Each structure stands twice: as C-alpha cells, then as structure tokens.
Amino acid sequence: MPEATHPVQRDTVLVVDDSPDTLSFLTEAIERSGATVLVAVSGQAALTLVDEITPDVILLDAVMPSMDGFETCRRLKAKPAIASVPIIFMTGLAETEHIVQGLGAGGVDYVTKPIAPDEILARIRVHLAGARAAQSLRAALDTTGRSLFAVDPAGRMLWSTPQAAQMLNALGSDGATESGLPTSGRAWVQDCLETGKTAPFTLTSASGVRYSISFVGSSGNEVLLRLSRDAAAAGVEILRERLPITAREAEVLFWLSRGKSSRDIGEILTLSPRTITKHLEGVYAKLGVENRTAASMIATRLLQDLG
Numbered sequence: 001m002p003e004a005t006h007p008v009q010r011d012t013v014l015v016v017d018d019s020p021d022t023l024s025f026l027t028e029a030i031e032r033s034g035a036t037v038l039v040a041v042s043g044q045a046a047l048t049l050v051d052e053i054t055p056d057v058i059l060l061d062a063v064m065p066s067m068d069g070f071e072t073c074r075r076l077k078a079k080p081a082i083a084s085v086p087i088i089f090m091t092g093l094a095e096t097e098h099i100v101q102g103l104g105a106g107g108v109d110y111v112t113k114p115i116a117p118d119e120i121l122a123r124i125r126v127h128l129a130g131a132r133a134a135q136s137l138r139a140a141l142d143t144t145g146r147s148l149f150a151v152d153p154a155g156r157m158l159w160s161t162p163q164a165a166q167m168l169n170a171l172g173s174d175g176a177t178e179s180g181l182p183t184s185g186r187a188w189v190q191d192c193l194e195t196g197k198t199a200p201f202t203l204t205s206a207s208g209v210r211y212s213i214s215f216v217g218s219s220g221n222e223v224l225l226r227l228s229r230d231a232a233a234a235g236v237e238i239l240r241e242r243l244p245i246t247a248r249e250a251e252v253l254f255w256l257s258r259g260k261s262s263r264d265i266g267e268i269l270t271l272s273p274r275t276i277t278k279h280l281e282g283v284y285a286k287l288g289v290e291n292r293t294a295a296s297m298i299a300t301r302l303l304q305d306l307g
Helices: 020-032 043-049 069-077 096-104 117-143 162-170 183-195 231-242 247-257 262-269 273-287 292-302
Strands: 012-016 036-040 057-061 087-091 109-112 148-151 157-160 201-204 210-219 222-229
Touching (some): 012 020, 043 069, 096 109, 148 162, 183 201, 247 292
16 A cells, blocks of 8 residues: 655745736746745735735835835734745845845845846745744744744844743733834833843733743844743742732742742842741741741742742
8 A cells, every 4th residue: 555645835935016027927937946826916915915824935026006015024024923934025226225125124135127037046945944944943942941032123023932922922912922012122122232231121911920021132133032921920829829828928938938038038028027027927827837948848849830
C-alpha cells in the first residue's frame, strides 16, 4: 500500500496595485514559481483581504489613488497578524525620500518599475526565508516561557511571541495589540530610549491583574520588551484565594515567604514594623501556626509555581 502523501504548502503572495497590467504580469511570474497569488486593486481592498487570509509576503505599489502605499503599509502593520509579514514596495519613484518613506512605514525592501521577474522572485525568496527564521525563533522563545514582543520607537506593535500575544489580549484596552502600547506605555518606551532608564512599566487589566513590561533592548527600528504577570500581585492573589486571610495579611505573608524581615516588609508596604507584627500575629492565628517560619513554609508551598 503506497504511503500517504501530504500536499506541499504553497507560499501565498499578496500583490497590491491599481494597474491591471502590473497585476497580470506579476501574477503570471509568481504563479510560475509555485506560489499562490492574491490580488488587491487598492489599499482598502488589501486591508479587508488580510482580515480573511494572512499572506506570507506582500508586494505593495507605492503610488495608488485614494490611499497610497505608505499609508496602506502603516495600517497593515498595525494588524497583529500582519506585523511580521514582510512588505516589499514597488515604485517608479527613485528619489531617496520616497525609499526612506517606504521603509519608515514598515516596508523591508523595494523594487523599482519596470520590474524584472527574476529580481522580484529572488527578493521574495530572501524575505520569506528571513520571516520564517524569525517566526521559528519566536516560537522557540515562547516554548521556553519567554513572553517577548517588539514595538517601534513610537510604541506601535511589530511582533510578539504567541504567549505574549495571549497576555496582551488579556489586558484588553490597556494593551491593545491593534495599535501597540497605551499612551503611558509609549512615553515609557521613549524615556527608556532617551535616558537609558529601564525600570519596568506596569499595566493593569480590567479585572485588576497587574502585568510588568521590561525593556530588553533595541536595534534599529525595533524595541524588544518582555511581558510578565506581576509576581507580587499574582502571589498575593493566590494567598488571598487559598487562605482565610485578608488582602493586607496576604501581602505581608507574601513578602515573608520571600525572606523579608518585618522592617523590610514595612518599607515595601509603607507600614510601620509594629503594624507588620500585628498583621503577622493575625496570620499565625488564622493558619494555626506559632511562628513566621511555619507561616512562610505554608505560603512557599502555595507559591511554588511562581518560581
């Protein structure tokens, strides 16, 4: 019995151009290479199409009526599914400012018209290989628990690992992936880049869960960030849910489990050491233990998954 064969996945190329001649020429050349071609005759048509199908690479005409290629590119890149898709500009404009404008809008490359079939196919292959390598790296980072994402210097989303995307979606309007970071987060990114100060930035979801965003580094137009659920907030929530203690007692117990003295806990929570001692006495009574060591062991056991 012959072995079952699996169809080879074809690359999908979206061509956006208002010229029927260009569309016909490129469709024929790209299909001969074995790829599938999608066609959009305007920027708006391209924006609508990518909501249904995510292409592997996009060829985008710079000069189109109504919405030009630069604005189309910016709007495409604002969509999370397209953020990592390479966009190659096609233009008859050789002036440097137009080339810079295209790359600044999110394009990775450009070709000038009239387009040579061999050149455009070679560029498509190069950028597809680069995009796939980056996608594999992000997936590998995700499997190791690295919730990373990247924004441009203005705070607009470029890409994210799958795990980071889920966490950003959980933030709702405070971390909208369609546009990137909220206003306060964008100001924080600018401050990191301008001053070198990289203290974490905190976002709070609608349900009150806090997330921490840490600055990892920057390269060119890409700012790499790490997203994590605030460990202290998550730990306090766990203790509050699983033990018969108040929210304040849960805070005190969390820091106790982290090896902090009463004085240290008081400084963290802006309470006096005497008040911390009173809260600890309440914790001991509710947990049925006699000292801080026993209380800390109970908390540590409940918080072991936090690391």
